Every structure is written in structure tokens, then in C-alpha cells.
Amino acid sequence: MNRNPDIDQLLRSWLDEGETTPPERxxxxxxxxxxxxxxxxxxxxxxxxxxxRAQPLAxxxxxxxxxILGMAVYIALAGLPNVGDAAATPTPAEGAFQTERxxxxxxxxxxxxxAVIEERRSIAITVPAGDGTGGERITVIDTDQAMFVTGPGGxxxxxxxxxxxxxxxxxxxxxxxxxxxIDLVLDDARETVIGGEAALIVDVTTTLELPEExxxxxxxxxxxxxxxxxxxxxxxxxxEGRARFIEFPDRNVALIYMAVADRFSVTRFQAFLDxxxxxxx
Amino acid sequence: xxxxxxxxxRHLVERAQGGDREAFASLAFALTDRLYGVAHRILRDxxxxxxxxQVALVRIWRDLPGLRETERFEAWxxxxxxxxxxxxxxxxxxxxxVLQLLPDDGAIDHSIVSVADRDQLERAFRNLSADQRAVVVxxxxxxxxxxxxxxxLRVPIGTVRSRLHYARRSLRAAIEADARPAxxxxxxx
Numbered sequence: 001m002n003r004n005p006d007i008d009q010l011l012r013s014w015l016d017e018g019e020t021t022p023p024e025r026x027x028x029x030x031x032x033x034x035x036x037x038x039x040x041x042x043x044x045x046x047x048x049x050x051x052x053r054a055q056p057l058a059x060x061x062x063x064x065x066x067x068i069l070g071m072a073v074y075i076a077l078a079g080l081p082n083v084g085d086a087a088a089t090p091t092p093a094e095g096a097f098q099t100e101r102x103x104x105x106x107x108x109x110x111x112x113x114x115a116v117i118e119e120r121r122s123i124a125i126t127v128p129a130g131d132g133t134g135g136e137r138i139t140v141i142d143t144d145q146a147m148f149v150t151g152p153g154g155x156x157x158x159x160x161x162x163x164x165x166x167x168x169x170x171x172x173x174x175x176x177x178x179x180x181x182i183d184l185v186l187d188d189a190r191e192t193v194i195g196g197e198a199a200l201i202v203d204v205t206t207t208l209e210l211p212e213e214x215x216x217x218x219x220x221x222x223x224x225x226x227x228x229x230x231x232x233x234x235x236x237x238x239x240e241g242r243a244r245f246i247e248f249p250d251r252n253v254a255l256i257y258m259a260v261a262d263r264f265s266v267t268r269f270q271a272f273l274d275x276x277x278x279x280x281x
Numbered sequence: 282x283x284x285x286x287x288x289x290x291r292h293l294v295e296r297a298q299g300g301d302r303e304a305f306a307s308l309a310f311a312l313t314d315r316l317y318g319v320a321h322r323i324l325r326d327x328x329x330x331x332x333x334x335q336v337a338l339v340r341i342w343r344d345l346p347g348l349r350e351t352e353r354f355e356a357w358x359x360x361x362x363x364x365x366x367x368x369x370x371x372x373x374x375x376x377x378x379v380l381q382l383l384p385d386d387g388a389i390d391h392s393i394v395s396v397a398d399r400d401q402l403e404r405a406f407r408n409l410s411a412d413q414r415a416v417v418v419x420x421x422x423x424x425x426x427x428x429x430x431x432x433x434l435r436v437p438i439g440t441v442r443s444r445l446h447y448a449r450r451s452l453r454a455a456i457e458a459d460a461r462p463a464x465x466x467x468x469x470x
Binding site for chain 2: 012016026033
């Protein structure tokens with residue numbers, strides 16, 4: 001934190017400059033408005049807060065209900081006795097924890113040792129009790145920083161409408177019942193072959209998209225995008241096609257994605273992954 | 282400069298909670314400078330800060346009965362203010378920034394911040410996300426600790442730490458970039 005003490009002093013001095021007293025009209029205007037503004041009861045405020053916090057869960061529940069109803073209608077119309085083979089469903093090892101199922105049309109690429117159970121309308125990720133070798137529980141260093149690589153099954157599988165909701169939710173619960181969220185899933189492949197579109201989500205503050213040349217697009221993400229231990233490295237994502245960039249300011253992440261016809265390469269990917277530790281609790 | 286002024290009068294907060302508008306007016310005037318100072322620094326615009334302050338004060342009044350721990354009033358008020366700032370930033374997205382002249386009161390002459398640094402900081406700060414701006418201002422301007430910020434904004438302390446880290450890094454990079462000759466464009470790893 002103190003590698004460069006000047007910046008702290010500089011920031012304090014800089015922020016001390018400037019106005020501290022507002023024109024009184026703003027306060028009077030507010031006081032005038034409260035004359036006609038009723039206070040909300042404690043119960044209403046608490047309820048609203050509860051609803052706000054429960055919104056992601058409610059969305060997941062709504063998706064689940066829709067999926068179940070859709071499945072029921074499908075079974076009723078098609079006369080299918082069952083969908084899937086129960087025996088084929090992997091049983092999580094002791095100590096493993098499993099995400100809730102959520103609806104998606106995407107396929108996921110998970111790290112080695114993680115089981116991805118994909119069905120047409122749902123996907124569940126079983127996280128081993130450890131990293132697949134040592135039996136430790138995975139610690140997410142910072143939920144704002146991670147990487148997710150996924151590719152839809154081609155043009156027939158469109159990007160989900162509510163991308164932000166999809167990206168934000170890999171709800172995990174450990175065996176003790178403690179729930180936490182992994183924003184993104186790591187893929188430990190240095191080079192990943194994906195048909196369709198590949199997406200990388202990183203904590204980005206600065207990007208530079210180089211001009212497209214011969215159908216090849218390169219996006220450079222400067223060091224701000226990744227963990228401190230990467231130093232001044234940059235990540236270079238290169239692939240065929242044009243890279244696109246979406247920001248999710250509320251989540252402090254951004255999504256870089258591009259259509260890739262063949263191979264999708266990420267240099268310094270391992271260095272990026274190395275910044276995530278798999279440790280004992 | 283000591284930024285930790287005395288906490289709000291708890292009795293006043295309780296009276297305002299009970300619907301006493303006079304008590305709330307007293308609270309508002311006591312709190313206004315602190316809130317405005319924060320809003321102005323997050324938004325970098327006096328009008329936007331005034332609007333955010335006004336919205337925040339009305340929300341504080343409206344939701345005050347829901348505040349269970351009155352000793353947390355100020356932290357809670359910061360949260361409503363920061364949310365109002367986020368709304369303002371969203372509303373004003375795409376509009377050109379308003380340039381303001383700093384007051385010529387001599388204080389700037391004695392500042393340790395050079396004109397060049399100030400310019401770089403201003404640009405880099407405007408490039409920060411709203412979340413990062415809020416954390417920087419609460420930490421460096423209001424002198425809140427990371428756990429106080431986490432408490433005020435209701436986010437995990439790790440998130441606060443991360444936002445501060447990236448914000449500092451961006452701001453420092455801006456200052457350092459200005460201090461060295463420009464690197465060749467397009468160089469990569």
C-alpha cells in the first residue's frame with residue numbers, strides 16, 4: 001500500500017481543494033420537498049431492502065420456475081416420460097458443493113477437476129472439495145477479479161438476453177451452508193479452442209482496441225485489469241473477428257468478447273491464473 | 282484538516298425519525314457541508330453535487346424511520362448520498378464535463394499538488410468508475426477507514442480494498458505517466 005507514499009499525500013491535498021459549502025438553495029429546496037414528503041415506515045424500508053437484496057435470488061427463482069413450467073409443457077406435449085438419465089448425473093464427492101441449477105443456453109469451460117453438468121436448459125457446476133488434487137476448498141481472492149471463458153453453441157444459441165444477470169450468478173454453497181458467489185469461472189487452458197464466441201471477463205479500467213487488420217482484432221488490456229501481482233504485464237487477446245467490449249460499471253467488471261472461428265489465444269493467461277490461489281481455509 | 286467532525290446529535294436524529302421536520306432541518310444544515318463536499322468530489326461538478334445533495338436529503342428524510350441504529354446515521358447518510366451520486370452520474374453520462382475555475386483564494390498556491398498533477402489527477406479520476414470514486418473520496422477526503430467505508434456502502438471490505446487499490450493504481454499511473462516521456466504507441470508485452 002505504501003510503495004509510493006506520495007500518491008496518498010497528493011490525493012489528500014487534491015481532494016481538500018475545492019468547494020465544501022453548497023449554495024443554500026439546494027438545502028432549502030430539499031427542505032421544501034420534505035414538507036410534502038411522507039416518511040416511510042421502518043417496515044416498508046426494511047421490506048424494500050430485503051427485496052433489493054433478494055432480487056438476484058428472485059430472478060434465479062423466476063428462471064427456475066419458467067424452466068420447470070417449460071419442461072412440464074414440453075413433456076406433456078411430447079409425451080416423453082422423462083428427460084435425461086438420472087444415473088448419468090454425477091454424484092458429487094464427499095465435501096463437494098454444487099451450484100444451484102440455473103437456466104442458460106451457454107456451455108461452460110471449467111477448470112480441470114470441476115464437473116460441468118450441461119443440459120439443454122440448465123447447467124450446474126460441481127466444484128470439488130478442493131482444487132481437484134489436494135482437497136482444499138477454493139478461496140476466491142476477490143470476487144471482482146476472475147475470468148470466465150464460455151462459448152455458446154453457435155448461432156443457434158444466442159447470447160442470453162440478461163447477460164449481466166447470467167454473468168453475476170454462479171451461486172455456490174459449501175457443505176456448511178455458507179453461500180458465496182464466484183463471479184466467474186476459471187479455465188486453466190493456456191489456449192482454448194472454442195467455436196462460436198469466446199468471452200473473457202476481467203476487471204478492466206483501461207483498454208485499447210487496435211484497428212482491425214485483415215479480420216484480426218486485438219484488444220490490449222492494460223495492467224489495471226488484473227491482479228497486482230501481474231505487475232506491468234498486459235494481456236493480449238487475439239482472434240479472428242472483431243472484439244467487442246461491454247462494461248458493467250455496477251459490477252466493476254467488463255466483458256471482452258469476440259467471434260472466433262478457430263483458435264482463441266490468450267497470452268499471459270497462465271500468469272493471470274497464477275494470481276488466483278487455491279488454498280486451505 | 283480534521284475531517285472527523287463530531288457525530289450527529291443522536292437525540293436530533295431520533296426526533297427527526299419520529300417525523301419532527303424542525304429537527305430534520307437542523308440535521309440537514311449540520312450535515313450539508315460534509316455531504317456536499319463528498320458529492321462534489323465524486324461528481325466533479327457543483328451543479329451535479331447540489332442535485333445529488335438535494336435528492337439525498339429527501340431520501341434521508343423519507344427513509345429515516347427505517348434506520349435502526351441511530352449512531353450509524355452518518356454512515357447511512359453517506360450511503361444514500363453515494364447512491365444519489367451514482368444516479369447523477371448515470372443521468373449526466375455523455376454530457377461534456379463542466380470545467381470550473383478553482384477559487385483564487387491563495388490556498389492553491391500553497392498546495393503540494395502541481396498544476397500538472399492536478400490536471401492528470403482530474404482526468405484520471407474522471408475515468409474511474411463511480412464505485413471507485415466513492416471509495417477514494419470517502420477514504421482520502423472523509424478519512425474513513427476501509428471497514429467504515431464497507432459498513433457505509435454495505436459492500437465487503439475486500440471489495441472496498443480492491444476498488445481502492447485499482448483507483449490508486451490508475452491515479453498513480455496517471456501521475457507517473459505525466460512525469461516520463463511518452464512510450465512508443467502500440468507496444469505490448
